[in-house]
Amino acid sequence: MSQNNKITIPAQRVANLVLDMATYLLASGAHCGRVNRNINRMANVWDFDVHLQLTFKGVLTTVKDRHNLTNVVTRYKEAPTHSIHLNIISEISALSWRVHDDMLSFAEVEKQYAQIKEIKPYSTLIVTFAVSLSCAGLCLFASGDYLNALVAFAGAFLGYSARTFLAKRSFNAMIYIGVAAFVTTLITSIGAKLGIGVNPEAAIATAVLYLIPGVPLINSVIDLIEGYLTSSMNRIVFSGFTLLCIAAGMTLCITFFGIDHF
Amino acid sequence: MELTIFNILLDFAIAFVVGFCWAILFGTSRKVLYVAGLLGGMGHALRFVLIQLDCGLIFATLAASILIGLVGIFAAHRVNQPPVVFTMPACITMIPGMYAYRTMIAGIKSTDYDFVLSNPTVLPEMVHNFMLTISLLFTLAIGISIGVLLFRKESSRHISIKEMTK
Numbered sequence: 001m002s003q004n005n006k007i008t009i010p011a012q013r014v015a016n017l018v019l020d021m022a023t024y025l026l027a028s029g030a031h032c033g034r035v036n037r038n039i040n041r042m043a044n045v046w047d048f049d050v051h052l053q054l055t056f057k058g059v060l061t062t063v064k065d066r067h068n069l070t071n072v073v074t075r076y077k078e079a080p081t082h083s084i085h086l087n088i089i090s091e092i093s094a095l096s097w098r099v100h101d102d103m104l105s106f107a108e109v110e111k112q113y114a115q116i117k118e119i120k121p122y123s124t125l126i127v128t129f130a131v132s133l134s135c136a137g138l139c140l141f142a143s144g145d146y147l148n149a150l151v152a153f154a155g156a157f158l159g160y161s162a163r164t165f166l167a168k169r170s171f172n173a174m175i176y177i178g179v180a181a182f183v184t185t186l187i188t189s190i191g192a193k194l195g196i197g198v199n200p201e202a203a204i205a206t207a208v209l210y211l212i213p214g215v216p217l218i219n220s221v222i223d224l225i226e227g228y229l230t231s232s233m234n235r236i237v238f239s240g241f242t243l244l245c246i247a248a249g250m251t252l253c254i255t256f257f258g259i260d261h262f
Numbered sequence: 263m264e265l266t267i268f269n270i271l272l273d274f275a276i277a278f279v280v281g282f283c284w285a286i287l288f289g290t291s292r293k294v295l296y297v298a299g300l301l302g303g304m305g306h307a308l309r310f311v312l313i314q315l316d317c318g319l320i321f322a323t324l325a326a327s328i329l330i331g332l333v334g335i336f337a338a339h340r341v342n343q344p345p346v347v348f349t350m351p352a353c354i355t356m357i358p359g360m361y362a363y364r365t366m367i368a369g370i371k372s373t374d375y376d377f378v379l380s381n382p383t384v385l386p387e388m389v390h391n392f393m394l395t396i397s398l399l400f401t402l403a404i405g406i407s408i409g410v411l412l413f414r415k416e417s418s419r420h421i422s423i424k425e426m427t428k
Contacts, residue, residue, distance in 0.1 A: 225411065
């Protein structure tokens with residue numbers, strides 16, 4: 001049934017790759033429109049119709065061969081744990097354009113995708129340092145002085161270390177976010193108690209910002225604009241709950257020191 | 263703060279560091295970390311100037327995030343990466359952390375009934391800061407998705423200045 005003497009690719013195999021890529025993209029922080037475009041760009045080249053149902057927790061897909069009505073399959077796959085890694089998005093996007101421009105074969109794409117999955121994120125030490133530096137910068141923006149920024153740096157550094165320590169031991173995400181917020185606020189509150197800097201409030205407010213779920217928050221609005229309502233609601237609920245956990249961790253620490261000081 | 267060249271440059275420099283470091287947290291490719299820093303610095307410097315000129319916080323943030331979104335699309339052509347990988351960390355430089363914090367503090371304080379009765383301003387304060395936080399977050403999202411909103415194109419690769427000026 002193949003056209004132009006091309007070897008028919010089993011829909012099963014395409015579906016597996018599509019699901020793998022879509023769940024990995026979602027977990028790395030892509031919005032639904034991007035996942036849909038990237039996957040369909042490739043599927044078009046191989047003459048397949050791909051329909052996707054994207055949610056936060058998993059992906060449902062139907063893969064149809066345009067030239068063989070019996071070569072069709074519907075599959076579901078759960079997404080891995082979400083961890084933001086935008087480099088994956090760049091690489092898969094570049095791969096889909098290579099397929100579009102150079103007509104890469106299916107087997108070649110499977111091989112290149114396996115290489116993309118090998119890409120490692122930045123090392124924990126670099127990320128911890130970067131996170132602390134950016135929280136110190138945000139503290140300066142919130143009209144803190146250099147001493148406040150130093151306190152924010154220390155708070156973010158220890159808080160992020162606590163977060164990665166607990167995350168490695170596979171605690172629930174909400175637990176380690178709460179604990180990290182608590183640790184960070186503990187440091188910055190001690191700084192405020194000791195009267196370091198002119199505006200200690202700035203350090204307390206900005207040192208926890210590394211926990212803000214920025215990518216899901218922004219993606220939820222983008223999904224809303226593009227009409228992926230289920231995914232958008234999922235993301236809003238997820239990021240809202242994360243924000244609540246940050247607030248809970250901070251509240252615990254602040255009431256510990258006495259709310260009247262803030 | 264006064265509107266001097268030095269202050270604008272200082273603002274740019276801090277925002278560059280914040281954008282750069284945030285791009286590391288988001289795992290942007292090593293080759294384009296500096297683009298995130300430059301976009302963040304540029305956007306935040308514009309926001310700083312507009313706020314100093316009394317344009318209002320929300321308008322200034324909207325203008326800055328739209329600038330980041332637009333320049334991000336054209337930067338994407340040059341480095342061959344999707345624009346989100348650097349517009350997202352760049353927009354984070356303007357995240358309304360202070361207002362979110364004030365909302366939370368006012369929320370905690372309002373759990374004490376006697377306190378609310380003696381300081382009724384805590385409730386309008388909470389609502390004001392909450393609305394500011396939400397509005398600012400929304401303007402950031404608009405800036406990042408400006409390409410999708412304005413150009414009606416499938417991918418940023420198909421957006422070109424030539425076509426727009428036709």
